[in-house]
Amino acid sequence: MEILIIILSGVLFTTAIYNLLQKQLLRIIIGTVLLSHGAHLMILTMGKLKTGLPPVLTEGVTDYTDPLPQALILTSIVISFGITGLLLVLAYRTTQENNTDNMEQLRGKSNE
Amino acid sequence: MYTVNLAIMIPFLAAIIVPIIYKRIQKIHIGWFVFLVPTALFLFLVSFIPHIANGETYLYTLEWIPSYNINFTTYLDGLSLIFALLITGIGALVTIYSIYYLSSEENLSHFYTYLLLFMGAMLGVVFSDNIMVLYVFWELTSISSFLLIAFWYHRKSSRDGAQKSLLITVSGGFGMLVGFIMLYVMTGSMSVREIITTISSFHDHALFIPAMLLILLGAFTKSAQYPFHIWLPTAMEAPTPVSAYLHSATMVKAGIYLVARFTPVFGGELTWFWVVTIVGIVTLFWGSFNAIRQTDLKALLAYSTISQLGMIMSMIGISSVALRQGYSVNTVIYTQAAFAAIFHLINHSTFKGALFMVVGIIDHELGTRDIRRLGGLATLMPITFTIAIIGSFSMAGLPPFNGFLSKEMFFTAVLSVRELQFTSEVWMSLIPVIAWVASTLTFVYCMIFVIKTFLGEYKEEKLEHPGHEAPFGMLFSPVVLGFLVIVIFFFPNVLGDYVIKPAMYSIFPQLGAEDLGQHISAWHGFNTELKMTIGVIVLGTLLFISLRHWKGIYNWILPEKLSFNSLYGNSLEKVEDLSKFVTNSYMTGHLRDYMVYIYIFFIIAVGGTLLNTKAFLFDLEQYSSISEFEWLITIGMIIAAIAMLLAKSRLTAILLNSVLGYGIAIFFVIFRAPDLALTQTVIETVTTVLFLAAYYFLPEWKKEDSKRRSKVVNAIISVTVGVLFTTIALAVQSGKLFESVSSFYENAYELAGANNIVNAILGDFRAFDTMLEVVVLLIAGLGVYTFIKLKARKGDNPLEDK
Numbered sequence A: 001m002e003i004l005i006i007i008l009s010g011v012l013f014t015t016a017i018y019n020l021l022q023k024q025l026l027r028i029i030i031g032t033v034l035l036s037h038g039a040h041l042m043i044l045t046m047g048k049l050k051t052g053l054p055p056v057l058t059e060g061v062t063d064y065t066d067p068l069p070q071a072l073i074l075t076s077i078v079i080s081f082g083i084t085g086l087l088l089v090l091a092y093r094t095t096q097e098n099n100t101d102n103m104e105q106l107r108g109k110s111n112e
Numbered sequence B: 001m002y003t004v005n006l007a008i009m010i011p012f013l014a015a016i017i018v019p020i021i022y023k024r025i026q027k028i029h030i031g032w033f034v035f036l037v038p039t040a041l042f043l044f045l046v047s048f049i050p051h052i053a054n055g056e057t058y059l060y061t062l063e064w065i066p067s068y069n070i071n072f073t074t075y076l077d078g079l080s081l082i083f084a085l086l087i088t089g090i091g092a093l094v095t096i097y098s099i100y101y102l103s104s105e106e107n108l109s110h111f112y113t114y115l116l117l118f119m120g121a122m123l124g125v126v127f128s129d130n131i132m133v134l135y136v137f138w139e140l141t142s143i144s145s146f147l148l149i150a151f152w153y154h155r156k157s158s159r160d161g162a163q164k165s166l167l168i169t170v171s172g173g174f175g176m177l178v179g180f181i182m183l184y185v186m187t188g189s190m191s192v193r194e195i196i197t198t199i200s201s202f203h204d205h206a207l208f209i210p211a212m213l214l215i216l217l218g219a220f221t222k223s224a225q226y227p228f229h230i231w232l233p234t235a236m237e238a239p240t241p242v243s244a245y246l247h248s249a250t251m252v253k254a255g256i257y258l259v260a261r262f263t264p265v266f267g268g269e270l271t272w273f274w275v276v277t278i279v280g281i282v283t284l285f286w287g288s289f290n291a292i293r294q295t296d297l298k299a300l301l302a303y304s305t306i307s308q309l310g311m312i313m314s315m316i317g318i319s320s321v322a323l324r325q326g327y328s329v330n331t332v333i334y335t336q337a338a339f340a341a342i343f344h345l346i347n348h349s350t351f352k353g354a355l356f357m358v359v360g361i362i363d364h365e366l367g368t369r370d371i372r373r374l375g376g377l378a379t380l381m382p383i384t385f386t387i388a389i390i391g392s393f394s395m396a397g398l399p400p401f402n403g404f405l406s407k408e409m410f411f412t413a414v415l416s417v418r419e420l421q422f423t424s425e426v427w428m429s430l431i432p433v434i435a436w437v438a439s440t441l442t443f444v445y446c447m448i449f450v451i452k453t454f455l456g457e458y459k460e461e462k463l464e465h466p467g468h469e470a471p472f473g474m475l476f477s478p479v480v481l482g483f484l485v486i487v488i489f490f491f492p493n494v495l496g497d498y499v500i501k502p503a504m505y506s507i508f509p510q511l512g513a514e515d516l517g518q519h520i521s522a523w524h525g526f527n528t529e530l531k532m533t534i535g536v537i538v539l540g541t542l543l544f545i546s547l548r549h550w551k552g553i554y555n556w557i558l559p560e561k562l563s564f565n566s567l568y569g570n571s572l573e574k575v576e577d578l579s580k581f582v583t584n585s586y587m588t589g590h591l592r593d594y595m596v597y598i599y600i601f602f603i604i605a606v607g608g609t610l611l612n613t614k615a616f617l618f619d620l621e622q623y624s625s626i627s628e629f630e631w632l633i634t635i636g637m638i639i640a641a642i643a644m645l646l647a648k649s650r651l652t653a654i655l656l657n658s659v660l661g662y663g664i665a666i667f668f669v670i671f672r673a674p675d676l677a678l679t680q681t682v683i684e685t686v687t688t689v690l691f692l693a694a695y696y697f698l699p700e701w702k703k704e705d706s707k708r709r710s711k712v713v714n715a716i717i718s719v720t721v722g723v724l725f726t727t728i729a730l731a732v733q734s735g736k737l738f739e740s741v742s743s744f745y746e747n748a749y750e751l752a753g754a755n756n757i758v759n760a761i762l763g764d765f766r767a768f769d770t771m772l773e774v775v776v777l778l779i780a781g782l783g784v785y786t787f788i789k790l791k792a793r794k795g796d797n798p799l800e801d802k
Helices: A002-020 A025-046 A067-098 B003-024 B030-046 B049-053 B078-101 B108-127 B131-149 B156-187 B192-202 B208-222 B228-237 B240-249 B251-266 B270-291 B297-319 B321-325 B329-366 B382-396 B402-417 B425-454 B472-490 B492-507 B528-545 B553-557 B564-586 B591-613 B628-646 B650-670 B674-697 B708-733 B741-752 B757-765 B767-789
Strands: B058-065 B070-076
Touching: A002 A025, A002 B628, A002 B708, A025 A067, A025 B628, A025 B650, A025 B674, A025 B708, A067 B674, A067 B741, A067 B757, A067 B767, B003 B030, B003 B058, B003 B070, B003 B108, B030 B078, B030 B108, B049 B078, B049 B492, B070 B078, B070 B108, B070 B131, B078 B108, B078 B240, B078 B251, B078 B329, B078 B472, B078 B492, B108 B131, B108 B240, B108 B251, B131 B156, B131 B192, B131 B208, B131 B228, B131 B240, B131 B251, B156 B192, B156 B208, B156 B228, B192 B251, B208 B251, B208 B270, B228 B240, B228 B270, B228 B297, B228 B564, B240 B251, B240 B297, B240 B329, B251 B270, B251 B297, B251 B329, B251 B492, B270 B297, B270 B321, B270 B425, B297 B321, B297 B329, B297 B402, B297 B425, B321 B329, B329 B382, B329 B402, B329 B472, B329 B492, B382 B402, B382 B425, B382 B472, B402 B425, B402 B472, B402 B528, B425 B528, B472 B492, B591 B708, B628 B650, B650 B674, B674 B757, B741 B757, B757 B767
Parallel strands: none
Antiparallel strands: B058 B070
């Protein structure tokens, strides 16, 4: 199982980086979202997948899934959401001020 | 009792007070207040002469950074006393001279502040026993010299000269600092005296020679030795009192001081002897050779200073033989080279100071110092003429002036080199020959100085002001110095016994105290040295008379574009061009390029480490089984991820993105993470909505239109990073791990009263993360709000809108 998830997050990373190297702002932002997806899967996998029941205390159960990576991912999801929101608004403002969302054109003295 | 430390601090304190007095008291020239400082210090130091002559030394320590062994330790012995007397004595004379030289419209408070800074720094250099403190004062002299050279900062040549001198002397200073640190690493001491006593056991240390060469680099750059001499002629843009003080009498001798001070440390090495002697001799020759071609009097004096400094340097180099061979009757002659060096150092300060002041007077009274426009001033300026004759003849080494004595001793020193068996006799006898030729050239430029300036025809039409004698105040200092030149000739042994002899103990502490002094006699018999001097006069006169016929050689031996000066200028220019070119070539301004650099670095660094450590191995045995459903989701997500790259419209891309998000939520369900699944679903929904909202405002989704080459590069980079990442993850997964700490959190109910362990971690065990994550959301929210609402405006007009 782990190997499959790792390959999946590898694919997510590949596409994320390909997107980050693009010119359009929206593609770059999607790239960051993909990157965080890949990272979250990665953290989860590193905590060893599937060793037991959900980490909610129940009578008679001693075998739980590792709760720590889950807490970490939860934090990370919220933070990456905040950043995605901010980036989207930033892209909106940039496009509005400069009439372009092309990174090639967003340079030079007039925009600095 | 920290009197010597206090003496160093007094000029600095005075430098603070000067601007205050300058503003308050307008009637009296500020220079008179400044004059009190060096005069008082001079008198104070003179009172030490009898004690020092008896062999006493004075050591004071003020703690500065004791935990690093850096203390403000001063050591007053014969060698430092000579330099300190020169600094304060000539400092006082220069101050008087500058009072009359600089008009009161100049910014005098700057001038005297810098001058006092310099004076204090220079005293610090000669008195410091701690090498780090010595370095601090050393750099202070560089900086104050820089400020003084650029005193008329509205002139471009002044700024260039100041920049050049700073670059060269500070580079050398850094080299010296590294040498000092090596010395400290070797001996474990920062005190020069302690280093001298322990250095003998470190002669085979790997750092010994590098430390020696680096310290010499500092000394050579400061003392304008070949090929670092180029800064001195351009430093002549400074006001003449500065040239007289810094660039002839004191600062340029800091390097000489350093070499003399470190002779007991390194002098036993053959390398030291060769480097110091050869550099000194080459500088001597090169300076005197170049002085002849100069048409500016100050430039002529600058090259003559270079030449004389080379002469002193070579004598110190020769004297180190005495340390190598140990003390015996045969080596006395070499110790006398050091004696001659110090003697000439004093003589040079007197006559060169006077000559600079003479040039300053000519410049000040006539408005030019170009030799081609001057002539016939002897009758108009008789006193100036007299001083010029005294100074020049002393520089040329003629009796009855003090230069004659030291030049004879110099000849003795170079002749003694012939008896050394370090290498073949031919090479050894080359040294006296070069020295003799250089002395002849010295004679020639001294004659040029006197005869072309003061004799010949008077060219009034070429002068800005008609010639007349300078005021008494301006003549006072050069007269005193000229007087000293003659006094020293007639009573050299007073100086030798009381001042120079104690300095010899400092240079040769390992040798016996007796016989280090020398009796100087004006008439020493009709020997080789005297014949050499007569030869100098005869050949020099012939050369001077035929000057017109051979002056052309300068243009074909040394065209301007092959000089060190143009090498310096060109390399400065080329370095600037090159760095500009390099920076422009990679700082393109395209975000994509920078990302490419980052990923390439990542690939090289991480991939290289993986390959190097062979950490990429993993086994597939231990993984849990995969159900068909999981296969299905995974393959679906991989397809979605790849399809996103090929998406034709924005909407497709956004929807594929949410497919991925929800797919991850399903994985969270499968992997027993209910809270994550919940959050991921909600967040993914909101994100999709956000994307759709942004989609409405953003321009059309364009097809990827970059060049094929950059597409390929992008693909290669992203695939490589992805593969690398996967490899690392697999390698880490199958590594040998220790037990997780998570079993601790299964006590959630007992410790935190919670059934949901994840929530207990977030809200209780690791609540700090959660708090700050909330802050992140808050800031992001504020950011979103300000991005939308606020626009920079100026008055009523929006600043950004076009």
